[in-house]
Amino acid sequence: MKCSRRFHLTTRRLSFLWNSWNSVFWPIAFALGLAVLLASSLMMGTGSVAQAQVSPGAGWPPGFSVTTLVDGLDTPTDMAFLPSGEILVAEKGWGSNVDGISRIRLVRGGSLQATPVLTLSTNVYLDSGLLALTLDPHFARNRHFYVWYAIGQNARGWDGTSYNRISRFTFDPATGTASPGSELVILDRIPWAEWHNGGGLHFGPDGYLYIALGDIGEPDRVQDLSTWNGKLLRIRPTDAGYEIPPDNPFRETPGALPEIYALGLRSPYRLAAHPDDGTLYLADVGAQTWEEVNRVQAGANYGWPVREGPCPQGQRQPCESAPTQYTDPILYYAHPPVLGGALTALAFSTGEVYPPEYRGKLFLADFNLQSLQMATLTEDGFALEAFADGAGALTDMEFATGGLYLLNIYRGTIQLLYHSTAANRPPTASLEIAPTLGPPPLVVTFSAAGTHDADDSALWYHWTPEPGGQTWVTTSPVFTHTYTADGSYLATLQVFDARGGASEPVTAQVNVYSGAIPSIHLENLTAPQRQTFQGGDRLRFLAVREGGTSGLDPERPYTWRIDLHHNQHTHPAITGYVGEEGIWTLSRENHGGDWNLWYRFYLTMRTDNGQEIELSREIYPDLSRIRVESQPGEAIFSVNGRQEPAAYIFKAIAGVEQQLEAPPTLLYKDGIGQFAYWTMFATGWPAAASPTETILPTRTLTILPPAGEVVYTAHYTYTRPAYRAFLPRIDQGEGP
Known part of the structure; x- marks a missing residue:
């Protein structure tokens, strides 16, 4: 079936604007490393000319290293380890809005299985889609697992409105799948938005299911006990739906929803249990000033939107401690200037795989800063120390056999952070290449100048510019190669030290193409004379190529992805939409008053022989x-x-x-x-x-x-x- 060549998108919330730098935007642009040369004309497109692939974790402490166990995931958001050692992985999904498709994948025998465990119809717009999964406490017996997803247009019970849903499914270990017919809706019609839906889904030691819901960008809901948003819910799932635990604190409060266990949350994304006493801890993504972790307590009010971190909202220390009606977080840290923060994963160290001094430590991943921190909780407070920079954009962490498993939404990987007592620490490779696209013969320069070796030993660089082809070994961190034929080439670098230590391989894509390259054209339909965008504008984006779609895949000639960039992190806004053009109405909602927001449009052209070429263009605000x-x-x-x-x-x-x-x-x-x-x-x-x-x-x-x-x-x-x-x-x- 031919793809639709045209579509319309209307955002209900953010406005994201484009093209020219406003003079007041330069400081933030330089701080974030986003300075790019933009076309002087509204109708000019841009293409990718350079690409860098850096192996994460150049700053791991002595004895720690990472290895990639699984790749090929598509925007993974959460994972759960089965008793068998297999892993269920939730993928956020792709699409433009309510047409989204999200999958749960299975890692079996160390390999990502091609057949999904389950496919769901979802709304994948911005911070939405398939957000969480967790296993039933009795999974070994009943094979039940629970998922949190925003329903799409083909979901069960669709009535034209998206909302969040918690459902139970049953896993079949023989087939590695779960039948869509096994769905039991547990909690339904949870209010939905593009932002701040939440994401915490965890069974506590009491056997109850805890569900952490965000404020969906409407802070007025948070302190209102007649709504679920901005709350931590606690229920007991049953075969008929769910029951209210008898000791839920607001069960007998007039006008209150009995599922509520605690309130005062903004965008709570993950929960973790202490390995010794089972106490639950909740990470809540802050606004402009603080990130925080709260100890889960019945009836607690964590203060949002009045409080953020240990202070009144928007204030830094020194500040007033919380009034008696609010509970301050047990752990917090301030946002760095300009860069912000987003606490999206936490896990307690368990077992004996790490040295004794790490036992019981709380690991925290900041999605925005792409860093790992480590906390020691005490009766009097907490001690927080940096663990590693460059850990990646992590959406989940789990301790299991071998160490801490890291789920990276952008790389689509599961990595293992392991500890070794070996005297030699392997190097960490870095690869940067230029150019990444051009006609043959294409001369490409590879640079490993950013490679790091903690032991400062001599290094050997193993370059494989063409998959399955020859490998060259040099002592120089710079290498050149000439590509003589059209094709997409995944170049690989692996670095060895003098003691035989080997880095994780790192890769970079090179596209050699002698045909016509498209350009991304952007047009402001609201104010054609204006080369910057404002809230409420209608933006037309179009793939323009000499010869049109001749020589391209007739079903999927062009695929679009749009990413929202906020401070240092990225929200996948739209993924996997097929079409030559689209019209997007940009919203007037202010995302908490932030101004350092911009979009990047990705266009992937697919030829009739399967070669894929990606271009991008940025959109900046006025x-x-x-x-x-x-x-x-x-x-x-x-x-x-x-x-x-x-x-x-x-x-x-x-x-x-x-x-x-x-x-x-x-x-x-x-x-x-x-x-x-x-x-x-x-x-x-x-x-x-x-x-x-x-x-x-x-x-x-x-x-x-x-x-x-x-x-x-x-x-x-x-x-x-x-x-x-x-x-x-x-x-x-x-x-x-």
Whole structure:
């Protein structure tokens, strides 16, 4: 069947904008290493000219190394070890939205099986899809496992609306599959969004199932006991659905949902149990300031959106400790400037595979920083120390036979972090190549300059530029090779030290192609004259190639992937969509007020002989610089839910919603002022703008800031002397 050549996408939330660098965007761009040369014309496309593949973990502590056990996974999100030693792996899925397909895969005998255990219809948009799986405590007997997924258009019970679902399936070890007909829906119609769905799914030592739900980008839901969002749920699955445990803390609270066990969460992604006492710990991804781990307690309120980490939201230490109604996290760390953080995996060290000093340590993986940290929990608090940088974008970690298993969503791998007492530590290879695409004869330079050897021994570089072809050995970290024929070549490098230690092989793709290469064209349908994008714009993206689709795969000539980049991490927004072009309406939602967001569009062209060539193009935002002030005095404002002083200045993506709230009254010198109105002035506005254009009468505003400089001023009118608000009135007998 021919593929659809055209489609429309409408995002309900974020706006992500593109092409030209705004001058205020340069600092963050350099900090994140994102500076690229962009086309000067809206209709110019860009192609990949260089690629780097770096083996993770150049900073592993002495004695630790990693080895890749499984590759070929597609955006894996979670894994579970069967009693047999086999592994179930959840894949987020591919598609554009409710047309998504997600799979559960089986690793058997050390190999990834070609036949999926289970295929599900899902909504895979942004932070959605198949997010979690866990085994029944009695799996060895009943073969039950549980999954968390956002339902798609072909899911059971689809009524046109996506929501999150927890279902039970039964695994058949003989076939290595689970029948879709074995599905038992446990918990249904959990509110869904593109963001902050959560992801924690874990059976506790009490046999109950714990489900950690995010705020879906609506913080007002979190402290409301009549909603599930921003809560930790606790239920007992049964063959008829589930039951409420008798000691759930809100079971008898009027108006409260009885499944709730704790509240005050933002985006809780993983749970882990202490190996000694079974206590559960919950990782909650923070907003702009802190990452945190909470000890699970019945009825606890972890504070979001009032609290973040050990402080009021948006504040850093020193700060006020939590009021009595909130429970501070037992472990936390601050976001580095600019880079942010996202705590997405945690696991306690168990067994004897690591030295004794690692027993019971809590390992934490930061998806954003791609780092591993290690914590020691004590009665008085915690000690946190760096373990390794460059660990990769990890979505799950599990301790099992041999050590800590690391699940990497971008690389599609399962790696084992193991410890050896051998005196020699193998090198860690790094491979960078340029160019990666061109017609034959193509001369490619390979560089291993980033290779690391902890023992500083002599190194030998084994280069295999063509799979199955000749391997060259050099003592130089630089090598060149000429490709003479069209084809896709997976070049491999392995590095050996003088004592025989061998690195993990690293690879890089080279595409040699003598035909026409497509370009990615981007067009702003909302404002054709503008080369930057703002919230609410409609963006058309198109694959343009001389000769059209001649010589290409008739079923899948072009496949698109769109990734949202936020700080240092990436959210797969759309994967595996087939078509020549699409139209995307960019949302006005502000993703917590963040401005350092951008998109990368990937286009994969597939030829009629199966060769695949990938190109990419970036999309950057048009920015606004917003100043909030009061006249007179220095009011304390609420800006996107955070308390900020007067004369507060912040950046935002132009055209994206921002929330401002002014206090109803203002103390200034010896008087009390009442809020009267806001005024707005933006660069480029007419000098003689009429008052009706600039006066905003309500205290609470949802604004769509223009690009450039903009000032919002809250005006207050004098109402009475300040002493009348604080002193008794003697003439009415209210004092001595």
